[in-house]
Amino acid sequence: MAGRCRVCGAPAYARLEYANLQLCRDDFVRFFERRVERTVERYGMFERGSRVAVAVSGGKDSVALLHSLWKLRGKLGVELVAITIDLGIAGHSDRYVPLARRVCERLGVPCRVVDLRGEYGFSVDELRGLRRPVCSLCGAVKRYVLNREARELGAHVLATGHNLDDFLAALLQAYIRGDLRALAKLRPYLPPEGKLVARAKPLVETPERDTKLYVEALGLEHVTWKCPYSSGASSFEYKRVLDLLELEHPSVKFQMLRSFLERIQPLISVRSRASSHALSVASPARALFASFAE
Numbered sequence: 001m002a003g004r005c006r007v008c009g010a011p012a013y014a015r016l017e018y019a020n021l022q023l024c025r026d027d028f029v030r031f032f033e034r035r036v037e038r039t040v041e042r043y044g045m046f047e048r049g050s051r052v053a054v055a056v057s058g059g060k061d062s063v064a065l066l067h068s069l070w071k072l073r074g075k076l077g078v079e080l081v082a083i084t085i086d087l088g089i090a091g092h093s094d095r096y097v098p099l100a101r102r103v104c105e106r107l108g109v110p111c112r113v114v115d116l117r118g119e120y121g122f123s124v125d126e127l128r129g130l131r132r133p134v135c136s137l138c139g140a141v142k143r144y145v146l147n148r149e150a151r152e153l154g155a156h157v158l159a160t161g162h163n164l165d166d167f168l169a170a171l172l173q174a175y176i177r178g179d180l181r182a183l184a185k186l187r188p189y190l191p192p193e194g195k196l197v198a199r200a201k202p203l204v205e206t207p208e209r210d211t212k213l214y215v216e217a218l219g220l221e222h223v224t225w226k227c228p229y230s231s232g233a234s235s236f237e238y239k240r241v242l243d244l245l246e247l248e249h250p251s252v253k254f255q256m257l258r259s260f261l262e263r264i265q266p267l268i269s270v271r272s273r274a275s276s277h278a279l280s281v282a283s284p285a286r287a288l289f290a291s292f293a294e
């Protein structure tokens with residue numbers, strides 16, 4: 001890539017159009033981790049001393065999340081445990097489960113592997129042919145299992161690798177469906193409620209492309225193939241639309257996030273606790289870089 005790192009002048013590794021910024025490999029990795037740290041702090045995701053359960057599927061997002069939190073664990077004062085679900089998808093589970101185990105082992109993070117077939121009596125492959133799309137059912141199953149396992153592991157928070165693009169795709173989907181309930185719950189951090197463990201999305205301010213650059217920069221092993229059911233997932237279409245918008249209007253994704261969280265979401269939120277969490281995302285990439293380069 002032509003161009004030089006804005007921080008040190010070394011050859012650029014990443015060009016971040018949304019911030020009009022080029023960074024070398026090392027400075028990009030620092031930028032990425034600093035943003036995760038700031039996101040955790042901005043939304044009050046973890047308290048010091050918390051046990052954080054990280055959902056690890058082996059995909060680039062969950063691997064980037066686990067790795068960055070592992071590097072930040074001392075600063076944040078948290079203990080990490082990982083949860084991987086063997087969904088029982090032929091030709092997929094037998095590859096990503098061992099990979100997720102290896103990723104955790106390398107970092108020394110304890111990994112609870114949940115065998116859906118053995119422990120819950122069914123696999124995702126067996127959900128085919130039901131009325132709802134497989135991905136929709138699989139998503140519901142994962143939410144249930146992750147919450148239950150996180151609770152049993154004594155975790156205070158369940159952290160997932162949902163990135164900025166995932167968040168906005170869910171936003172578009174809920175908006176198009178007029179699903180106010182989904183919009184009200186769409187937040188970077190949801191506090192604990194009844195039997196629900198608190199849920200956090202520390203990559204919510206991180207574009208999907210950046211998680212790919214991060215795992216590649218560090219040579220982190222991650223899933224590079226697709227789940228056989230992924231072609232039916234509507235989120236891919238929403239992400240394509242978002243990418244087209246971003247191409248014409250760099251940083252529009254951050255603007256969407258900010259507008260939603262600051263202006264729209266509070267109005268439709270049905271949970272009074274929403275106001276107890278800082279929702280400001282007034283200083284996205286540029287401001288982050290300013291503080292990062294100090």
Ligand code: SF4
Pocket residue numbers: 087124134135136138139227228229230233
């Ligand atoms: Fe489950 Fe669909 Fe994701 Fe495959 S692509 S793991 S079926 S949600």
